[in-house]
Amino acid sequence: MVDPLAMAHEVIGIAVALPLVGFLVNGLLGRWVRRESASGVLGSAAVGGAFLIALALFVELLGQPAGERVHVVQLYQWIGAGALRVNVAFQVDQLSVLMMLIVTGVGFLIHVYSMGYMHGDPGYRRFFAYLNLFIFAMLILVLADNFLLLFLGWEGVGLCSYLLIGFWYDRKFEKGTTADAAKKAFIMNRIGDFGFLTGMFLIFATFGSLDFQTVFARASGLGAGTPVIFWITLALFLGATGKSAQIPLFVWLPDAMAGPTPVSALIHAATMVTAGLYMVARCSVLFALAPMTLSIVAAVGAATALVAASIGLVQNDIKKVLAYSTVSQLGYMFLAMGVGAFGAGMFHVTMHAFFKALLFLGSGAVIHAMHDEQDIRKMGGLGPELPLTSKTFLLGTCAIAGIPPLSGFFSKDEILWKTFSGGHTLLWLAGLAGAAMTALYMFRLYTLTFSGAKRWEAGKHPHEAPRTMTAPLVVLAVLSAIGGFVWLPENILWGNAMERWLEPVFERARAVMPLPGDGGGTAEAVLMALSVTVAGTGIWLGRRWYLSRPDVPEALSRRFAWAYRLLLNKYYVDEAYDAAFVRPLVGGSEKLLWRGIDAGVIDWCIDNGARLIGWVSGALRMVQTGIARSYVLVFMIGVVVILGWMLAR
Amino acid sequence: MTVPLSWYLVLSAILFVTGVAGVLTRRNAIVVFMCIELMLNAVNLTLVAFSSFLGDGTGQVFVIFVMAVAAAEAAVGLAIVIALFRNKQTVDLDSINILKW
Numbered sequence: 001m002v003d004p005l006a007m008a009h010e011v012i013g014i015a016v017a018l019p020l021v022g023f024l025v026n027g028l029l030g031r032w033v034r035r036e037s038a039s040g041v042l043g044s045a046a047v048g049g050a051f052l053i054a055l056a057l058f059v060e061l062l063g064q065p066a067g068e069r070v071h072v073v074q075l076y077q078w079i080g081a082g083a084l085r086v087n088v089a090f091q092v093d094q095l096s097v098l099m100m101l102i103v104t105g106v107g108f109l110i111h112v113y114s115m116g117y118m119h120g121d122p123g124y125r126r127f128f129a130y131l132n133l134f135i136f137a138m139l140i141l142v143l144a145d146n147f148l149l150l151f152l153g154w155e156g157v158g159l160c161s162y163l164l165i166g167f168w169y170d171r172k173f174e175k176g177t178t179a180d181a182a183k184k185a186f187i188m189n190r191i192g193d194f195g196f197l198t199g200m201f202l203i204f205a206t207f208g209s210l211d212f213q214t215v216f217a218r219a220s221g222l223g224a225g226t227p228v229i230f231w232i233t234l235a236l237f238l239g240a241t242g243k244s245a246q247i248p249l250f251v252w253l254p255d256a257m258a259g260p261t262p263v264s265a266l267i268h269a270a271t272m273v274t275a276g277l278y279m280v281a282r283c284s285v286l287f288a289l290a291p292m293t294l295s296i297v298a299a300v301g302a303a304t305a306l307v308a309a310s311i312g313l314v315q316n317d318i319k320k321v322l323a324y325s326t327v328s329q330l331g332y333m334f335l336a337m338g339v340g341a342f343g344a345g346m347f348h349v350t351m352h353a354f355f356k357a358l359l360f361l362g363s364g365a366v367i368h369a370m371h372d373e374q375d376i377r378k379m380g381g382l383g384p385e386l387p388l389t390s391k392t393f394l395l396g397t398c399a400i401a402g403i404p405p406l407s408g409f410f411s412k413d414e415i416l417w418k419t420f421s422g423g424h425t426l427l428w429l430a431g432l433a434g435a436a437m438t439a440l441y442m443f444r445l446y447t448l449t450f451s452g453a454k455r456w457e458a459g460k461h462p463h464e465a466p467r468t469m470t471a472p473l474v475v476l477a478v479l480s481a482i483g484g485f486v487w488l489p490e491n492i493l494w495g496n497a498m499e500r501w502l503e504p505v506f507e508r509a510r511a512v513m514p515l516p517g518d519g520g521g522t523a524e525a526v527l528m529a530l531s532v533t534v535a536g537t538g539i540w541l542g543r544r545w546y547l548s549r550p551d552v553p554e555a556l557s558r559r560f561a562w563a564y565r566l567l568l569n570k571y572y573v574d575e576a577y578d579a580a581f582v583r584p585l586v587g588g589s590e591k592l593l594w595r596g597i598d599a600g601v602i603d604w605c606i607d608n609g610a611r612l613i614g615w616v617s618g619a620l621r622m623v624q625t626g627i628a629r630s631y632v633l634v635f636m637i638g639v640v641v642i643l644g645w646m647l648a649r
Numbered sequence: 650m651t652v653p654l655s656w657y658l659v660l661s662a663i664l665f666v667t668g669v670a671g672v673l674t675r676r677n678a679i680v681v682f683m684c685i686e687l688m689l690n691a692v693n694l695t696l697v698a699f700s701s702f703l704g705d706g707t708g709q710v711f712v713i714f715v716m717a718v719a720a721a722e723a724a725v726g727l728a729i730v731i732a733l734f735r736n737k738q739t740v741d742l743d744s745i746n747i748l749k750w
């Protein structure tokens with residue numbers, strides 16, 4: 001048998017390099033390739049290859065004893081300065097292989113989909129180059145064995161996000177152009193990055209290293225609740241809120257839909273937003289040592305889940321509903337992390353990657369069919385026109401709403417159960433309310449889009465998307481349907497395979513903070529029934545209100561007009577940020593920094609300095625009379641004075 | 650009886666001051682030029698006097714060099730004066746004052 005470490009060593013570099021090669025070839029040479037499909041195939045193949053390698057690594061790890069599944073593959077030393085030693089090294093373990101599978105697997109499907117979706121776009125090659133670069137950065141992020149390398153990938157996905165949101169940089173989007181949305185995403189992420197950097201500095205100052213293994217080992221020695229750990233985790237969590245779109249930094253994600261739809265599916269639903277969660281899961285031991293931060297994480301997660309879900313109830317843009325639903329689902333994942341159920345959080349990350357990618361790609365197929373129409377009020381009755389899209393979309397909708405036995409049911413229920421059994425009743429209630437709203441807005445979306453009367457102009461002829469677009473939909477639909485079965489209760493079939501798989505990763509965290517007793521039996525069954533009932537109610541309302549009784553939501557929106565406006569305007573968060581930060585900053589920069597300090601002080605000094613020199617020179621130049629003999633006289637006097645001085649001395 | 654060194658120096662100083670006075674007071678470029686030559690040769694005289702007084706030939710060799718350079722310089726200077734006269738129809742230094750502010 002091949003030495004497993006040697007195998008990891010050989011292939012891991014290739015897995016990371018493939019997308020990079022794809023990016024370089026498409027980005028540098030793409031313009032000389034005549035056939036656009038060549039670029040698409042190359043980009044997809046690069047990611048597909050990486051996926052195969054991830055799969056091989058997964059199988060390899062499966063064959064090893066649970067305790068020996070962590071391999072660190074060191075490529076070379078990146079930075080060596082004083083006590084700081086940073087290696088370019090990849091950590092292959094259960095968590096990173098899971099993330100690799102998600103990133104490359106879902107990423108591959110979205111690449112294939114993009115070949116159809118972006119067909120004929122003048123920026124086709126550029127698009128695939130960016131997508132490949134994104135996959136490359138994401139792989140660096142999830143495979144890094146130290147904080148700095150993780151940060152490299154972290155920044156890389158932020159950059160790609162910026163590039164891809166602003167991909168159609170001259171198109172109008174809401175009040176500005178897509179470039180504005182791209183900038184917003186980038187700046188929001190920068191604020192989060194500030195937190196991450198601060199956390200990293202604190203970690204280095206406290207533990208004297210940035211390597212995961214070293215830091216976590218040393219952290220385990222510290223007691224729970226040490227102040228420095230609290231600050232470290234809080235700073236890291238701020239980074240996570242930026243990347244994973246949580247309160248207070250969630251506003252960039254809904255705007256990220258300005259990019260092409262595959263981008264929404266790839267970056268803003270399935271992979272990039274999971275970076276924050278991955279980071280929290282990776283640092284689970286640090287978070288477990290800081291119970292206070294964990295409470296904050298849980299509260300922020302639950303609040304985000306609720307707020308985003310309520311906004312999703314009234315939005316009319318198909319992608320916007322999905323975007324808020326992503327924010328809301330990410331809230332659930334953080335809720336799971338916050339109550340210490342790191343495994344359940346990662347489970348929801350995985351399932352969400354399946355069904356949210358499916359939903360976004362499905363919405364892309366709808367937009368494609370409707371010729372760039374995104375308003376669901378102008379859709380309806382698309383079911384018969386787009387049979388495959390509508391069926392897969394329905395499956396994704398059911399999955400996210402939590403209908404058994406689809407994937408979302410398992411993962412969301414697990415989170416709610418862990419929250420409840422951990423004694424966080426209030427958070428559990430919030431989660432339950434969020435679940436009801438999720439079912440409602442998703443079925444509102446589905447009903448308004450695919451059922452009921454046709455509300456689009458007669459001139460349009462919606463048609464099913466090409467095979468490259470529908471095939472990924474089908475694959476993702478299958479995954480969304482059966483994915484949840486990796487998390488069965490113990491003693492049924494293979495039991496809880498995924499939790500067993502991930503358990504060693506969270507071992508250190510468990511040692512500090514054991515989860516409350518699992519397997520509540522009847523209590524769990526009752527809660528499960530409750531959440532299914534709640535979801536069912538939401539679905540029933542969604543179907544009834546938007547299919548047969550459209551007057552009810554109408555009446556509600558009139559009766560509670562203020563609430564409706566509040567939700568429609570997304571709680572005025574953008575406006576509040578604008579008033580609280582943007583305008584003071586712009587105004588202060590203009591009035592104080594520009595007109596006050598720059599023009600008033602610096603320019604004044606420079607201008608008047610130049611004026612002074614000009615004036616003095618004007619006086620001094622009078623000495624130059626042009627009469628040569630007067631120069632000689634001065635010269636002579638000078639000689640006499642100097643000689644006299646020398647003699648007299 | 651030999652002439653004492655101081656006499657040479659006094660003569661040389663008289664010649665030099667005459668030259669300086671000429672440069673400062675005369676307006677004709679040719680005369681000013683001649684006065685400059687006078688100053689130059691006053692210094693030459695000093696060099697030769699010291700050379701003989703100290704019994705060191707270096708000073709006299711140096712004077713030969715100075716005279717050679719002075720000859721070349723005189724050629725250049727006179728050429729400038731002629732060029733000036735062709736342009737301005739005058740060699741009056743006070744009316745040649747374009748090199749000023």
